[in-house]
Amino acid sequence: MFNELESYSETEQKQKIKETYGLMEEMDEKEFDHVFSIGLYNKIDDMIEEKKLSMGNAIFLLKHIGYCKILMNKWSYGFYHSELKFRLEKMIIEKEKKEKNNVVLLTGLCECILLLYDEFSSELLPICVPYLLKAALNKEENEEAQKEAELSFLALSNICASRIMKKELYSNEITEIIEYHQEHYNLTRLAYQSAWLFLICRLFYDRSLEDVILNKLQFERETIRELEELSKCIDWKREKDVRGKEKKEEIALLRWLQALEFYLTWCKSWSEEFVELVGSIVKIYLAAKGNHKEIGEKCIDLFVNSTYIRAIENVRKIK
Template structure:
């Protein structure tokens, strides 16, 4: 009962043991056929070696990938955050393995656009933030891989950041995203850029990121080294900066040609999705799901752009044309995309009327 009454992840010493013992019962109660397998693997983690834990976490990651929104939000709860923290304290789960799991949760949470605040005020979140500061203060002895994973988890599960934490995480993840020459680092670069795109509208001095972001974009233009998601995330991070610094608009449009890039990406993605695939073809449609989510993220980024930087030029006209083709392709079987396109048409019409 106590587990259901707590809503802010704030526990005192007397609460903790009661909540811990009630956690497994709570998770079982919430279980569906998908989440049940996840919860069983979570329980098994306590009795595994390091390598066995990593293997089971890979299995858990596959289950997470297939979860729908309801299953995802039922599993990733305040109680789960408490359980993972307890397992770490009792040395039943290595912090490095916990971070592997949490990083993938945060990755899916961000990609699917699911708003989950279950870790925000938790002890686990505070533990991660303290580890970031402690690891960063080691200087020469810093474990860079550990620091990257800590920073990714911190950003994935928070909306607001202290100046100190934001500075550390920004520097760390920009550095990780610059590892562009190595193809085997592609997934790591994608995760780092996805985390950066989650920072939102926090004010950041452009000296801390602009040259590096330009380098990432310009290198990709020549070598096509980024995944669709990594490339989109780079732009989302930049466009979000417009809310605090409108002067970036000239760099984004005239130097980096955002409109032209967005058209190319939407056209490529549109050509790579089977738009005639119906909802009932679930197994086949799953193959297109990530591209569908990236398209939705591009449309969300375009909405931010239209709100912040109202430059009515040829690239703007190309964007409208690309969205029109995307709307026509998606309207029969991909309702979420077609609805987002329609909302954007209305947004641009309203802005045009205001401009006139």
């Protein structure tokens, strides 16, 4: 299908890309790596260069590839080594200088680069983060707005914790978004989790965020509630792998556990709800240990890694 795209009109191309969405989401990791190789990304780059694929359709395609990649928790080696990566980086920098008013294009380009790759040029960070937060600030509750917010937050959550980021770049906006959702529930579960993962990752360099995370935004309370709700959506007795909505709920739960691991490692103070939070994790482990190996192992890793880090910190204090 990808090889035949250039023979279709722009409208037909978009329809053909839509038709691949379900197929992408059904792929396992080996299939994904085989299809989305450096060759495919270079083919897309050539089609853009030769004007056989519009930039709009390229973004439309790449955003969904990135979406599937994030949900699989994959590293995109093909994109990393492709000419397409360099094209997108260059376009973002040039368009931001010359066409700042082209918000839709710039937002789409930023989503693509962050969904597909987390070791991008440091020059892109102060450009991309504001565009994606602005897209996520859309408080409309229709399906299209929620999907766009989900993509924006998935992209933001893919920024690795070791990236230094000025608080002024994101703090007010992410706090407003989380607070608004807590009152109106306008985000999807995956978008809300990704917003938290993005914020928790910033703790790595900025411990001053602890008070906002712990007290103002009530991270422990929100995590307990989300874990309980997600637990109700999962068939803990299932005998085979699942797809679709239930798989998405499992992924969201795994990502909450990932955020918790960062939180327990980097946050020095806990609230009165900490014991209840630990109890929630134990319940998930007990439910998962039979048929959900990945979730069960994540619960164990969470406790082992955070306990190890805390022990090291205590030893350093004694010394």
